[in-house]
Amino acid sequence: MKRRYLDYSATTPVKKEVLEAMIPYFTETFGNASSIHTFGQIAKEVLTESRKKVANLINANENEIFFTSGGTESDNWALKSIAKVNKNRGKHIITSKIEHHAILHSCETLESEGFEVTYLDVDEYGFISLEDLKNAIRKDTILISIMYINNEIGTVQNIEEIGKIAKDNNVIFHTDAVQAAGNIKIDVKELNVDLLSMSSHKIYGPKGIGALYIKRGTRIIPFMDGGAQEKKKRAGTENIPAIVGFAKACEIAKENLDEHINKLSVLRDDLIEKVSNSIDDVKVNGPRDNRHPGNVNFAFKYIEGEALLLMLDAVGVAASSGSACTAGSLEPSHVLMSIGLGHEIAHGSLRLTIGDFTEEEDIDFIVENLIRIVQTLRDMSPLYQG
Amino acid sequence: MLYTDIVMDHFSNPRNVGEIKDADGMGEVGNIQCGDIMRIYINVVDDVITECKFKTFGCGSAIASSSITTELVKGKTIDEALELTNKDVVQQLGGLPSVKVHCSVLAEDALKVAIYDYAEKNNKNYKGLEGFDPNQVNHEH
Known part of the structure; x- marks a missing residue:
């Protein structure tokens, strides 16, 4: 894999x-x-x-x-x-x-x-x-x-x-x-x-x-x-x-600073756009402008971040989450709570950070798998009324 | 790896996911603050759990704990099911990381609340429910 x-x-x-x-x-x-x-x-x-x-x-x-x-x-x-x-x-x-x-x-x-x-x-x-x-x-x-x-x-x-x-x-x-x-x-x-x-x-x-x-x-x-x-x-x-x-x-x-920033921001914007357009009830955390060129952070409603990470890892995608379960604590990330996210949505956060070895093909693979995984977890969730 | 193969199997291929419409008993525990909500549904015929399903919002171990619990109690009598403890859940999963043991407690509690719901509706008394108060279930980790 x-x-x-x-x-x-x-x-x-x-x-x-x-x-x-x-x-x-x-x-x-x-x-x-x-x-x-x-x-x-x-x-x-x-x-x-x-x-x-x-x-x-x-x-x-x-x-x-x-x-x-x-x-x-x-x-x-x-x-x-x-x-x-x-x-x-x-x-x-x-x-x-x-x-x-x-x-x-x-x-x-x-x-x-x-x-x-x-x-x-x-x-x-x-x-x-x-x-x-x-x-x-x-x-x-x-x-x-x-x-x-x-x-x-x-x-x-x-x-x-x-x-x-x-x-x-x-x-x-x-x-x-x-x-x-x-x-x-x-x-x-x-x-x-x-x-x-x-x-x-x-x-x-x-x-x-x-x-x-x-x-x-x-x-x-x-x-x-x-x-x-x-x-x-x-x-x-x-x-x-x-x-x-x-x-x-x-x-x-x-x-390579200019080239690095350009490459990463194109992939970042592409990932944000594709996920926002293909999955319902998703929030993009962080600003549109004045943003790290490689940072993408979503919050998916009705599901929990650690479960999301495990399913992504099962298809070879390594990411991180601000969910309490991943931090081994009771509270979701202090950053997500500080920007005013409720618990239910902060637990469903996913951070994908892009770097110099990320390719366009990776973005498409992630989008495709995220659509499937988010739906699978939502179908299991008592909070989701599909 | 974070989890045992059994946990990963139950997480990746969860058994008995879903809802039972007009279930004979339903139990929900956990809370959104902690990031775990577990709901277990049961149908009962002649004191035997004939059907058991779950819906869980939570991490990998919460989903795996729910899944294995439904498997463990299906076909069991209510009295047998009431003997199930979180330790059994952990053991059947081949172990859970210590910070995740609370997930197995949630599974035990959700099942008990579902059975309590059934007993209440049908005016039944079970030894395993003596002293059990669904409102006193510890919803914190």
């Missing part, structure tokens, strides 16, 4: 060119970048080159890029360190209700340490209101953290305007750009962003590596104590093969 992967927002396969770039750094050029000898110095050189490539994807300066173990670490580091450094200035943080758990749970930790957090509501498409943001800012607000692109429903926030508001009010601004970097043009010089989290495995690089962009002049303290790596900001021997892979993935993403 041909397996079709439609879960690129969960993770992506490593591209061949990326893997090939990494391989020599496991076996031949394996030195520790802190060592004085040639092995070490070669590693140090490649570290610098890699940092430039990662910086280039978001138009940052190379000395503003700090490698971490991934998006979660970058988010934790940004929030907790900025809070700690600025605690004498204030104790108030602003974020949104639809952030990734790396942000939300970091905020909860900070709340338990005495910080106050405002969680901004979002509208039915997942956008925060800039007015709400302005109104939420207090004299003691030290940090705003708003995700660039939502991982479930693909909403692209107006980061530039949020950045302006933060700057006008002298508040530090962090954005979780894990779903954005490589899927949208990012220029930190135009954005008024102080900190930005990135992850490698969402853009065809290896897992376990990411970065935090820290704008020059932003005061931050280390999250990890130890050696003097990453300008004494993030200790631990650099994971050179992963960094090389991440850098290669950034380089490819930068080169």
